[in-house]
Amino acid sequence: MRRTTTSGWCAWCAVLLVGATGCGGTASDAAGHAGGEGPFGPASDAGVAFNGGSGAGGNLGSGGSAAPDVASLPPETEQTVDLQLPQASENFVYATNPSAGTVSVIDAKTLQIQPVETGDQPTYLRTLAGTDNAIVLNIGSDTATVIRSSTTSASKAADLPVVSGANAIGVAPDGKHAVVYRNSTYASAGNRSGSFQDVSVLTLSADGKTDASVSMTVGFLPRDVFFAANGKRAFVVTRDGVSVLDFAQIEKSQSGIARLVAFGGGVDQKTLDVAVTPDGLYALAREEGKSVLRLVDLTTGNVKTLDVAKVYAAVPVPADDSDAGTPAVLPVEITDLDMLPDGSAALAVLRNQNALITLPLPGAFSDASTAKMRLVPGEIVGSVTVGPDANTALLYTTAANIERITIVDLSSSAAPRTVALQKAVQAVAFTPSPDGKGNVALITHTKLPGDPNQAGLSVDDQNDRSFGYSMLRLPEGDVKLQITKTALGPVAMVPATPKVANSSFLFILFRDDALGVKEVYRVSLTSFIADPIIQLESPPISIGIAPSSKKVFVNQDHPDGRMTFISWQNPDLKNTVTGFELNSRIRD
């Protein structure tokens, strides 16, 4: 399931929306999702060095204008975010030095580097949104170090004990609590003995004097953590169901067993795809390949189900005079499910039926008639991405060589509008439009197999065999294709500077070690024009935003650590720090 601010290759989504809200970092986000591991960089546990998706698109249906057989299409694709990469707070960028037992705190304005001693092997780090604080997991000492930085004084660090083998951190939106746990789905989980049901709840005080760590027992094998928007509770998704962590209760009663909310009998909770509404009242789950959705009330534990197939069947489909025969009856399967940012509704895509169903939450589970269906006849749509304002959604498929994308106005009953693209869609991310009206979407495209420089190819075939991306302005539908040397890497969006025209940009990383590509593109969100390429000295791994300095930082592949800071407004202004790990090797 794709959440607008959460995992999925909406790594871009996360960064883009974070940029829009003014917070720094690569994976910290506004709605409080823990995030997962991802493919960016050689340090990634997912093992894929750097890509925006499957790259060559080998699973696509046949290209050209012939419509593929929708029933035979493979599943839609998704990606996630890596926690190990440098993170940024308001003024600082943090980079872990596991071998040295330190974290380098880099002032994004002055580039001064301060090593901060942590526990043994600091590895996983998260910043606390809106602050200059960060938490790092020390896997060698089973502790977490809370680092509090300041532009006026040296950083301070305090250690807290955490569950053994922890490799994931979730931070509440208000930054007052964090949940540290061992996510067994991460490759870094390893094969460690011990409990698979322990989490550590960290209480973070403003001045650090009353920081505390409390161990809690949750369901088996936690794999995700959500937070209520008000920061009062956390929800740990496990194989047994959702464990509810009430922070006030925990602070009062200390260690205990978290209340478990299951999704009811007859369902394999191991494979459920779960999301929690931002208000923390409900959890929505679906099983892959099935049409039934489950909504559980996290307060009462009541479970309601909704069979989307029945919702679809209840809606009369207009007859098509051009049909030559009886249309095939395809099974109703939800190929993608997305929740609106405010949690008021969920969008379910039924690829076999070319349909998008809007399900009010929780209302549709009590009264299915409140569900609203939109059909996109003649189009194969299997995925949906919702805009940050929840007024617009984009429908498309990543499973076929379809060079079109459909714009859906969620705020009205206007018919969906399909826009022609030049290449098939691999992934979509949204950014707010710089003028505050509407949205801009970044669409990465699939590359078909073959050499684009082969003699005799048409322009279309050349484009199909090339990497590239498109920018799409909504709701106007203006679209522009940019062919690139290699697949897109991580992306960061910087918000517009007030009263400065054309000041909102996307920064996109490109890396291909075989071709020697190590570049950054800056693309205007107003004109969609890409600046001259910014060359890097080392292959890029990740990108993030340092808001107060108005710079993006690009972490690069260098044995001693290398980071380049690029001014948002003037990319010619670059500063690089290299060897920041050396600063942890000073004895005085």
Added chain:
Amino acid sequence: MHNLLLSKSRASLFMLLLPLQALAIGCGNQAPGFREPVDLLDSPVVLKDTLVFVDAHGNRAFLFNAAAEKPAPDAKQIALPFGPLSAERRNNKDPSDTTEEALVLCEGRRSSTTAAAEHAALAAVTRAGVVRSYDLGTTPFDTLVQSDDGRYAVLFRSGKDESRLLNNANALVVIDLDEKPTSKAAVTPKTPPSFGHRPTKAVFSPMMTIAEEKDRRLLVVLSAAEVTLIDLNHLDHRETVVQLGGPDSPTVDPEQVLFDAAHATLYVRGASSNDIFAFTLEAHTNPDGNDFRPSINQLGGGSMPRDMALFNDPANPTSPRLLVAAQGSQQAIVVDPSSSKATPITLPFFPSHVLLFDATSPHDKSQAPATTRALIYGDNVAAVAFLDLADIENRKGRNLEELKAGGTISSLIPLLDENRVVLMQGTGVSLLDLAQRTVAPVTASTALSNALFDGKNKRLWVGPSDQARIGTLDLTSGATDEVLLDSNITQLVPMFDIGKLAAIHTSAIGYLTLVDAKQPSRDKAASVRGFLIAHVLDRGEP
């Protein structure tokens, strides 16, 4: 040539006494130093008009005054601490300072059945023969490094010492030569934290403002993988040690340090690293240690950087640039330390050295002022490259000009006041005009060595070893000449302050020839022989 030996009478007496001495040998009761062989250190030290010859075996120095037109074969002998190892002239901080001293490093000795132990010492010897000695303790140091102004000296041991059972390889001593030896502040022993490597080099910084305190100086000690910073203004503070080596590159072998005093930054280049390490010194609270801490950034120096220089581009006067000779990548790299941006410029040869100079160029418009440029050359390369540094990051290769040198260059003598450089090229030299960018070759019949530049007389002197000739090259007219001497030359020693050049010849009794530097000729030369034995008959007398 005038041969100035011992006076006839004394010589006769000496010859007469020799057999008597032989008899006396068998009879014992000889005065100390009577027949001790002389073991002079390699080079005498010049103190204006005095040559100081240090006898390592005899723990003494001979002070020979060469001021007179016909100097007497006489040398004042003074005692030194035990075990002189090396001698050099103390640097003068003030050119008008007439106090001239030779610094003699003495290693001392451990006790034996016949002699008590003696501490290592650094002896400062004046022209008048006054010696003041700084006690260094029991550690026998073998390396002396002075600050440019001659105020400080640091001693450490760079080689193994097998004369002692145990040695602290990291011990060093800082001496404030402006202090009297008896002052507590004169000698400060230090043993910085070690990570398995001994000191290899030491460098003194210029005055810098660090942590808002002005006029501070640092002693930078290099070892195979570390850089140690010692605050000379606060020698009681603990040292700051930076480990540059890492798991992938355990030794960096730092060998060159440049200082940017305006930005309290130093740049370190290592023989085993492709990076230049920038140390920016920032204020830091540390009760027992230094009140500053380096923030380190690694700058790309191309492949195998072999030399570097710091310069200011007029286009960016407040932000200095590094010019790096990257031998491995056959490039000159211009590095902007503030952004780490590196601008490579491909060269026509593999570079080893960089020499900055201020001059005009033949391509300048008339009346153009001199600007900073670089001469880049490589070991055993038969060409040089001029690199104009103005706007170099934009113009890159357009600012480069190659010049064939007519022969491979083995070394170079800069004559920057003359805007010229002497290229030593095996059997010959070339005179390179930096402003005109021309090369004038001067051939020789044999390999040249001992080349000296005489700034006062605008002359170059060369003295091939084991030959009895001195060659001269007038830098103004280009004319060459020779002066024939009576004996093969071991070494040429410049005494240009008094208008002379001393040619040292091999001799157990002391033999040198003083040549007139202004009008070099055989007629005006004066040989002096026997000055080491001038008082041999007087030795041992009370």
